[in-house]
Amino acid sequence: MTNVARSAQVLLIAASSMLFAAFTSAMVVRRGIGGDWAAPPLPAWVLPTILFAPLASWLLHQRRVKPAMAAGAALVAAQIALLAHFRMAVIGEAFCAVLIAVHALHAAAGVLALGRFGASAAIFWHFVGLLWIYVLFLFGVWA
Amino acid sequence: MTVFSTCHKVIGKQYIALSLFSVFIGIFLSLVMRYHLVHPDTKVKLFQLLWPDGAPGGQMTPELYLSLMTMHGTIMVFFVLTTTPQSGFGNYFLPLQIGAPDMAFPVLNMLSFWTTALSLLTLLAAFFVEGGAPLSGWTAYPPLSGLGKITGPGQGLGQDLWILSIALFCVASLMAAINFIVTIIELRAPGMGYFDMPLTCWGWFVTALISLFAFAVLLPGGVLLLLDRLAGTSFFIPGGLIVNDQVQTRSGGSPLLFQHLFWFFGHPEVYIAILPGMGLISTVLSVFSGKRVFGYKAMAIAMLAIGGLGFVVWGHHMFISGMSPYSSIAFSVLTLAVGVPSAVKTFNWLATLWGGRLRFTAAMHYALGFVSLFITGGITGLVLGQPGLDVYFHDTYFVVAHFHLIMGVAAVFAIFAGLHYWFPIMYGRFLNEQLGKLHFFLTFAGVYALFVPLHFAGFVGNPRRYPDFKEYEFLKSVMPLHIGVTHAAYFLAAVQLLFLFNYLWSKRRGALAPANPWGAATREWRND
Numbered sequence: 001m002t003n004v005a006r007s008a009q010v011l012l013i014a015a016s017s018m019l020f021a022a023f024t025s026a027m028v029v030r031r032g033i034g035g036d037w038a039a040p041p042l043p044a045w046v047l048p049t050i051l052f053a054p055l056a057s058w059l060l061h062q063r064r065v066k067p068a069m070a071a072g073a074a075l076v077a078a079q080i081a082l083l084a085h086f087r088m089a090v091i092g093e094a095f096c097a098v099l100i101a102v103h104a105l106h107a108a109a110g111v112l113a114l115g116r117f118g119a120s121a122a123i124f125w126h127f128v129g130l131l132w133i134y135v136l137f138l139f140g141v142w143a
Numbered sequence: 144m145t146v147f148s149t150c151h152k153v154i155g156k157q158y159i160a161l162s163l164f165s166v167f168i169g170i171f172l173s174l175v176m177r178y179h180l181v182h183p184d185t186k187v188k189l190f191q192l193l194w195p196d197g198a199p200g201g202q203m204t205p206e207l208y209l210s211l212m213t214m215h216g217t218i219m220v221f222f223v224l225t226t227t228p229q230s231g232f233g234n235y236f237l238p239l240q241i242g243a244p245d246m247a248f249p250v251l252n253m254l255s256f257w258t259t260a261l262s263l264l265t266l267l268a269a270f271f272v273e274g275g276a277p278l279s280g281w282t283a284y285p286p287l288s289g290l291g292k293i294t295g296p297g298q299g300l301g302q303d304l305w306i307l308s309i310a311l312f313c314v315a316s317l318m319a320a321i322n323f324i325v326t327i328i329e330l331r332a333p334g335m336g337y338f339d340m341p342l343t344c345w346g347w348f349v350t351a352l353i354s355l356f357a358f359a360v361l362l363p364g365g366v367l368l369l370l371d372r373l374a375g376t377s378f379f380i381p382g383g384l385i386v387n388d389q390v391q392t393r394s395g396g397s398p399l400l401f402q403h404l405f406w407f408f409g410h411p412e413v414y415i416a417i418l419p420g421m422g423l424i425s426t427v428l429s430v431f432s433g434k435r436v437f438g439y440k441a442m443a444i445a446m447l448a449i450g451g452l453g454f455v456v457w458g459h460h461m462f463i464s465g466m467s468p469y470s471s472i473a474f475s476v477l478t479l480a481v482g483v484p485s486a487v488k489t490f491n492w493l494a495t496l497w498g499g500r501l502r503f504t505a506a507m508h509y510a511l512g513f514v515s516l517f518i519t520g521g522i523t524g525l526v527l528g529q530p531g532l533d534v535y536f537h538d539t540y541f542v543v544a545h546f547h548l549i550m551g552v553a554a555v556f557a558i559f560a561g562l563h564y565w566f567p568i569m570y571g572r573f574l575n576e577q578l579g580k581l582h583f584f585l586t587f588a589g590v591y592a593l594f595v596p597l598h599f600a601g602f603v604g605n606p607r608r609y610p611d612f613k614e615y616e617f618l619k620s621v622m623p624l625h626i627g628v629t630h631a632a633y634f635l636a637a638v639q640l641l642f643l644f645n646y647l648w649s650k651r652r653g654a655l656a657p658a659n660p661w662g663a664a665t666r667e668w669r670n671d
Contacts, residue, residue, distance in 0.1 A: 022362075088375055
């Protein structure tokens with residue numbers, strides 16, 4: 001991997017972290033002031049999806065890019081299916097839907113990057129995996 | 144020159160052309176607003192022609208006035224002040240100055256430009272949809288911006304397009320920021336350390352870092368606002384709202400939450416506009432003083448300090464929002480702290496001039512004008528940074544005068560300096576020096592004639608964003624001042640045609656320039 005590719009991914013991760021930090025801080029504030037917060041109901045089948053991202057990372061470590069892309073695509077598909085569970089008029093569910101949708105965009109970009117750049121895009125993909133664990137923790141435990 | 148070129152020089156010129164187009168639209172909108180302020184009852188056929196719904200019979204409605212103000216601010220901030228100094232000059236000259244063959248990601252660079260162009264088209268499309276352009280200002284505060292067309296003309300599809308345009312601009316800016324930073328970190332010429340870079344490169348570097356973190360926060364604000372409008376969410380819409388006699392069903396949201404997200408971006412945006420200019424001015428002052436920049440390292444560190452402090456002062460835009468006085472004090476102290484690196488830069492510019500063999504070229508004139516405007520606009524920033532004074536001045540013409548001087552005109556003077564300075568590289572010819580100097584003196588006089596009196600309007604509490612002052616007894620005494628300001632605005636706009644003529648004429652017929660006409664030491668003069 002070239003230094004240019006590595007630097008670009010680190011910066012992309014920095015920008016994405018800022019993006020999720022902004023969404024999270026908005027959620028923390030909105031939850032605290034609205035008086036109408038209810039924890040978003042996550043279906044039980046969402047739990048196994050937490051494995052998709054580490055699986056893709058492990059496959060990348062094995063230099064098996066196409067299976068890693070398949071694991072990534074499965075995660076994106078699961079996230080799209082998950083979006084149908086939320087009502088936008090309920091604030092907790094709306095935040096959950098937004099963060100999952102934004103993560104799905106990152107995951108889709110990660111899959112495309114794997115297809116285009118192969119294992120060189122691994123750093124970004126590892127970040128996407130960590131981010132998914134963070135999102136599930138946020139709504140499954142904290143919220 | 145191909146339209147979808149990936150060459151950094153072509154893309155730089157494309158950004159500059161886009162800004163030049165945008166700035167004349169912005170100027171035109173400001174002239175229409177100024178005309179209306181002093182002739183609120185006059186019917187103008189042109190207004191009816193341009194905005195049949197907003198000016199029925201030629202009589203401008205208050206809503207049209209607000210939509211013109213919104214579009215003026217948005218166009219000027221995003222497509223002129225953010226675009227030219229960073230993306231225009233930066234794309235063209237950054238690779239040349241650090242000895243790189245091109246930007247790190249040429250295709251991404253091309254995509255950044257065309258996403259910016261699409262963003263501008265999306266914004267301008269708001270003029271042509273039902274209801275016209277939005278009226279919520281460049282800050283787009285909810286609930287006005289979050290409820291849809293029930294809140295007025297322009298708040299329907301026009302506001303949707305505005306938010307979409309800003310979201311596209313955020314994406315374009317993030318792509319550009321990554322490209323700039325990677326180029327500087329990875330593609331510097333062998334042996335060139337960070338503190339060997341010209342200060343222009345430091346300006347672009349710090350600006351790109353700010354853009355990376357600031358636009359990444361504005362984007363979520365825009366997404367959540369769009370969902371409030373289109374998906375029935377209530378991120379920013381509070382309960383108990385009655386709009387046009389209709390009770391709004393949504394509740395629990397906080398308009399202040401949007402303000403925090405917006406200004407976390409909005410204040411750094413001021414530095415996104417001015418920091419590339421600071422770098423450029425340092426170079427111009429140095430070249431035309433025949434001396435090295437005084438305190439080079441301090442100048443670079445001051446830029447980093449300004450960029451860093453820019454992220455912790457956003458609360459000073461919200462002093463009157465009801466925040467805790469302790470928070471106000473914290474934001475006030477941090478805001479005033481920005482004065483320290485700013486003063487370091489100002490004194491170092493003066494020290495660079497001191498004892499130098501000054502050459503008063505047109506570029507040098509603009510550079511000196513920049514320093515003057517930076518001091519004038521900066522001092523009023525210290526006034527507004529204090530909560531006790533800001534409570535009085537907030538939303539008055541004092542604020543309008545302050546930010547136009549420091550963020551608007553100072554940055555524009557840096558753009559003029561840059562165009563005069565680098566024109567020989569860009570086109571192989573000089574911009575006409577005599578016309579340039581004439582344009583400088585007329586613009587400099589016009590700028591102060593326009594914006595200094597507006598401070599006094601602020602002193603008497605003249606609120607901004609009001610389309611008609613004659614209804615208010617306490618504002619009648621200010622009308623002569625506004626008439627003078629409006630004439631200054633006409634004068635200033637007319638003078639810009641002089642620059643446009645000089646630019647277009649010199650591109651084809653200007654005097655041919657030798658390889659390094661100013662005797663500069665930076666790499667771009669060697670490469671070309």
